[in-house]
Amino acid sequence: MSNTKNTQESQDSQESQGSPESRNSRNTSHTKDNQSAKSRPRPMEVLRQARGQLAELTGMEAESVSSFEQTEEGWALEVEVLELERVPDTMSLMASYQVELDADGQLTGYRRVRRYERGRSDARRPGGR
Numbered sequence: 001m002s003n004t005k006n007t008q009e010s011q012d013s014q015e016s017q018g019s020p021e022s023r024n025s026r027n028t029s030h031t032k033d034n035q036s037a038k039s040r041p042r043p044m045e046v047l048r049q050a051r052g053q054l055a056e057l058t059g060m061e062a063e064s065v066s067s068f069e070q071t072e073e074g075w076a077l078e079v080e081v082l083e084l085e086r087v088p089d090t091m092s093l094m095a096s097y098q099v100e101l102d103a104d105g106q107l108t109g110y111r112r113v114r115r116y117e118r119g120r121s122d123a124r125r126p127g128g129r
Helices: 008-016 020-039 043-058
Strands: 062-070 074-084 093-102 107-117
Touching: 043 062, 043 074, 043 093, 043 107, 074 107
Parallel strands: none
Antiparallel strands: 062 074, 074 093, 093 107
């Protein structure tokens, strides 16, 4: 019984003995994979782009990002925005915006999902802490 591993080295070794076409095909697929990985924006770049694009569209600066996840279509964020500044600051009117971006980090849609005073917390849910 032989204990062999099908590693990348053994595959490359086997392919190097094969035809030039198989080697070119392998190199092309590696290059495409590397290019797509390099062209995909990093999460921090996506966050910066989302905040900037939302501010440009709404005229309001994003204060924080409370939710961030990668989706099949791209990215989904929830961004907290100062909508109306009041004195004292705890009475300022805040809003949460749901923001959607494509895989390249370009904003494809947004909507306000709630408004609240800065000094107020969410209501407790039954059974919650």
